[in-house]
Amino acid sequence: MKKFITGSSCAIVFLAIALAAYLVLGFMDVAADRRPSALEAGFMTASLEASVRRRAPQMQNPLANSDDTLIAGGKLYLNDCVGCHGGPGQPPSHFGATFYPPAPQFPSAGTQFSEAQIFWVAKNGIRMTGMYPQGASYSDSQLWSLAAFISRARNLPPAVVKSIQPPLSK
Amino acid sequence: MKNFVLGFLATVLLILIVPLTYLRLGAAEVRGDVRAPSWESRLMRFARHASVTRSAQGIQNPLPHSDEQLIAGAKMYLDGCAGCHGRPGRPARNRIAYAPPPEFAHVGSPYREPELFWVVKHGIRRTGMSAYASFYSDQQVWQLVEFVQHMNNLPPAVFDAIQPKRP
Numbered sequence: 001m002k003k004f005i006t007g008s009s010c011a012i013v014f015l016a017i018a019l020a021a022y023l024v025l026g027f028m029d030v031a032a033d034r035r036p037s038a039l040e041a042g043f044m045t046a047s048l049e050a051s052v053r054r055r056a057p058q059m060q061n062p063l064a065n066s067d068d069t070l071i072a073g074g075k076l077y078l079n080d081c082v083g084c085h086g087g088p089g090q091p092p093s094h095f096g097a098t099f100y101p102p103a104p105q106f107p108s109a110g111t112q113f114s115e116a117q118i119f120w121v122a123k124n125g126i127r128m129t130g131m132y133p134q135g136a137s138y139s140d141s142q143l144w145s146l147a148a149f150i151s152r153a154r155n156l157p158p159a160v161v162k163s164i165q166p167p168l169s170k
Numbered sequence: 171m172k173n174f175v176l177g178f179l180a181t182v183l184l185i186l187i188v189p190l191t192y193l194r195l196g197a198a199e200v201r202g203d204v205r206a207p208s209w210e211s212r213l214m215r216f217a218r219h220a221s222v223t224r225s226a227q228g229i230q231n232p233l234p235h236s237d238e239q240l241i242a243g244a245k246m247y248l249d250g251c252a253g254c255h256g257r258p259g260r261p262a263r264n265r266i267a268y269a270p271p272p273e274f275a276h277v278g279s280p281y282r283e284p285e286l287f288w289v290v291k292h293g294i295r296r297t298g299m300s301a302y303a304s305f306y307s308d309q310q311v312w313q314l315v316e317f318v319q320h321m322n323n324l325p326p327a328v329f330d331a332i333q334p335k336r337p
Contacts (some may be wrong), residue, residue: 007175007176015185023216026223031295032293032299032301037293047198050194053195054271098293127199128296131202132267
């Protein structure tokens, strides 16, 4: 038993030194244009989603489920989100793929999150990503309209798509 | 000896399983508007700095220092970087975001020119910093870097040249 404890203590010291050396000597790859392994990326994405599911409120969107809500959210989306997350009917955002983790492309890929979870992410942001907290810039009601729009971004009513199109600039 | 090895392996296994379980169950904080503990941000800043220094070894700035380079860099900076990193002469914004983009006009740059060049080209993983290699040529990135390094100490001619024009 005494040897078991000695072995255990040695393992703790060994791992602490190995981790410190890895970090301090600069071996942690920080380049955003080189992707981590699929194993790491998949695990971290799953962990992120699990954390959002655990923390975000479980509730329905308090706004009316109507085209007007989608249009209000769509206008905000086209103003502020489209640069990274891609626009409806447009190719995926190139800029959204230049950081890591890349921004999810809602119009083409959709999202697994509920509207309440989208609302929560938009409001609080996501740590250690480019997703900036928007709670200081938008009211809750604006963020709910945005959540409604994003959750249906892959399958928008044609009337909504038509009315949020920016006027053609010359 | 057998017990020693057993103790060693069991502990390694435990130390790997505990944080992975913690993460996978969604226990980790993900909100971007909640500050990380200061030991965590300091450790990660240190590790990031070490990694950038290591990656940028052997890179050298080929451009001569001149006012033209600074002005060219300033234009790109005000266009593409100032939104997150702040404009010279403006008050710093106290924004809670993790990891926060450094406000160069107030805190300066923690990196030397070759390191900054590398960061602009390749970005920083797990932050909002993009890899700009596909948007700017190497020469443009050097101009940008030059400006960032001298932002708080610009020659008066450059300072005047980059002020917004009044109609």
